[in-house]
Amino acid sequence: MRKVAELGERKVIQVIINSLDKMPNMPVPFGDDVSAIKIGKTTLAVVKMDMLVGKTDVPPDMSLRQAARKAIVMNVSDFAAKGVKPIAALVSLGLPKTFNEENLKQISLGLNEGTREYGAYIIGGDTGEASDLVISCSLIGVCENQILVRRSTAQPGDIVAVTGEFGKTAAGLKVLLEKLKVPKEIQKPLTEAVFWPKARLKEGITLAQAGFLSSSIDSSDGLAWSLHELSVASDIGFTIDFVPLASEAIEFAKLFNLNPLNLGLYGGEEYELVVTVKREFWDKAKKAIENLGGKLIKIGEVTEEKRLIAKIGGETLPIEPKGWEHFKN
Amino acid sequence: MRKVAELGERKVIQVIINSLDKMPNMPVPFGDDVSAIKIGKTTLAVVKMDMLVGKTDVPPDMSLRQAARKAIVMNVSDFAAKGVKPIAALVSLGLPKTFNEENLKQISLGLNEGTREYGAYIIGGDTGEASDLVISCSLIGVCENQILVRRSTAQPGDIVAVTGEFGKTAAGLKVLLEKLKVPKEIQKPLTEAVFWPKARLKEGITLAQAGFLSSSIDSSDGLAWSLHELSVASDIGFTIDFVPLASEAIEFAKLFNLNPLNLGLYGGEEYELVVTVKREFWDKAKKAIENLGGKLIKIGEVTEEKRLIAKIGGETLPIEPKGWEHFKN
Incomplete structure (x- = not known):
């Protein structure tokens, strides 16, 4: 009988889903970035739940405040990909018995920061004892059904784009996990990318509200894996002609003789959006994001051929379908 | 600096809440059985999140299937207390690396049973590695604002009632945790009460929809603690003249020379509803629950004096304000 460590996160999820009765007419299918229920003729309540476990999701030198904030941000990022504003969050905290009042305050501070940065509030939750630090968050929001951008609706000919450069968190995680010595000028930006992730909520909402997108996902499991997921859900392929890399990631790759492209493609824990834009809206979409002070970078296009x-x-x-995976990594 | 083990769950929650920005005009205050956001003029989306941790919440001999089902049922019980039907659930699973595919299937089966028994479906979640088994569930439902029964609205003169007898789970937990030998006739009903808890969802919805209740809570932290919570939230007191005890709990108390009243009052992990009924509706309320095949048992009344x-x-x-508390128990 295979252990979960052999199965890996994606097969684990498949085993679970196979055992469940499916809700009839689910407005968003299993496996998309968020879940939803119908609450009105055209309205959805959108929910998302994602758990951070100290042992596997918190790198060395990340503070409790940063870890708690990240637990919120990684959920907000999924809302961002769908173009939905989170209204409120609930948090279940598993705390080791040795944690003290100051630890608790730092966690609370981080949870509050994470939600307030994106306009949401924490409205409930619970707490109990656990061996690891466990921060399980759920977010709720409301949106019109046709606004929510699925993974499954990309069309051949659409432009695929991302909201920022890649590679910094992959490099930053290496610096932290392998305790690498790197020059100060790049050490700070690389590790800060890990400690203070940002969700592209404004960008996602703007693009979705305007109807510019045909599909969307966040890049939390890595750019390559996100493209793979979109391609499976939409039954299409991608030709990528540009992977935007952060200059610090390129510098880091040079220092350690790594292929910078691999840092950008297979990194994970990066919270950019990976979107397909209907071609006729490309200029407008790019402009709209630049008006927000952000970036929308064309990286290729959607192809009929599924590769x-x-x-x-x-x-x-x-581009190999690999990326961050719990149990296996 | 005090550790969480010294603070206890209730102070831990207070420390967290004190650090959070409060959502303006929260339709349900912090600390009630559920949380909610306004989604229409008179409509609420109701959410609840509660986490089960193997180490502290799963007694010996409870199967994974039962533990997973319980993780859902304990959330449903809070919806029951508010009179709200859960529509869907999300689940975050923390799994030890040693778990195998069969363990996973048993967990999934239990999750599915727990939701389907109460008419809901699992629509999403996530999974990751953890040292303990962690099952964090969140439920979502929709209701009219005036249907949701708060803790804070009991009035002097109201009748306080419960939906069943007490003492079986307290006795059952003792049997399991202390490995006590008890006669077969009571061993089974006592341990089954622990393994297969039931949420009083039909009862809660029926009473709330009819407008019979002035306040409500579930008894998961024990009858005494539930009364204490209602009394604090509503700024009233209770005179209790009857604590309905299961015959098996009385038998158990006799065998081990315990006060059966203590089993009934201070037990916890029992998912009955503790409700205050507007006096003019008492007969109708009792009848309505009996028509469902359930029980509504008068245990006393609400007093102006806060004791x-x-x-x-x-x-x-x-009646002492004590009951089950994480970190401390």
């Missing part, structure tokens, strides 16, 4: 390839620097390479 | 007393068998005793 993921990168055509970069005259070379054509397959 | 909890039991007047039983000619004696007057204080």
